[in-house]
Amino acid sequence: MSPSVPLLSVRGLKAGYGGAPVLFGVELEVPERGILALLGRNGMGKTTTVRAIMGLVTPQSGEIVFADAAMAGAPPHRIARAGIGLVPEGRQVFPTLTVEENLVATSAPARAGLPAWTLERVYGLFPRLAERRGHYGNKLSGGEQQMLAIGRALMTNPRLLILDEATEGLAPLIRAEIWAVIRTLKGEGLSILVIDKHVDVLAGLADRMAVLEKGRTVFAGTPAELMADPQVRAAYLSV
Numbered sequence: 001m002s003p004s005v006p007l008l009s010v011r012g013l014k015a016g017y018g019g020a021p022v023l024f025g026v027e028l029e030v031p032e033r034g035i036l037a038l039l040g041r042n043g044m045g046k047t048t049t050v051r052a053i054m055g056l057v058t059p060q061s062g063e064i065v066f067a068d069a070a071m072a073g074a075p076p077h078r079i080a081r082a083g084i085g086l087v088p089e090g091r092q093v094f095p096t097l098t099v100e101e102n103l104v105a106t107s108a109p110a111r112a113g114l115p116a117w118t119l120e121r122v123y124g125l126f127p128r129l130a131e132r133r134g135h136y137g138n139k140l141s142g143g144e145q146q147m148l149a150i151g152r153a154l155m156t157n158p159r160l161l162i163l164d165e166a167t168e169g170l171a172p173l174i175r176a177e178i179w180a181v182i183r184t185l186k187g188e189g190l191s192i193l194v195i196d197k198h199v200d201v202l203a204g205l206a207d208r209m210a211v212l213e214k215g216r217t218v219f220a221g222t223p224a225e226l227m228a229d230p231q232v233r234a235a236y237l238s239v
Helices: 046-053 076-082 099-105 119-125 127-131 142-154 172-187 199-205 223-227 230-236
Strands: 008-017 020-030 035-039 061-066 084-087 160-163 191-195 208-213 216-221
Touching (some): 020 035, 020 046, 020 191, 035 046, 035 199, 099 142, 119 127, 127 142, 142 160, 172 199, 199 223, 208 230, 216 230
Antiparallel strands (some): 008 061
């Protein structure tokens, strides 16, 4: 794939639940080996967008293209096998499996062009998980669960990592650790789509930023362009 071609491209995405529309034409691109930050207030369609990308919500119309392959409407297992790993909102670790069992449960072969993710690499990225490898998922702190959710997604050896609410509810020190990990993963060539509320931090990490408002993309551009436009931030990101 040419570096100028996005790894993930979403065009005109419309989707909803039980006949109630939520997305009305979402447009976004995740650059190859780069980061897209997806922003917007609560209830604007960010998680629904992620669920549609992952095949957990069936799009009503629009295109989802990943690594030159059409994915709109594909089943979740095909999308995961194609190379998209999800860190869901709320972490959703397996509560009655140990840390190590959580990680091994999702492991998949390495992909060409990217270093393989193994237990050793995940434990190197998150030493706390190595210390807690025998503990059950429901006995971990919120920060440890988020580390585990990221490690579990990495064990699928994805080309694209999606983090929905990457640092929600985490203490400042843990947030800083998660941001450092995201920066490390980007440096290793992993493409990332990240949703979070900390716009200033994301502006220092992301290559591109997109803002959703009521199920539509109302801004798409560089961090510099977003930070230079106080009207967009005030209209669509302020609480």
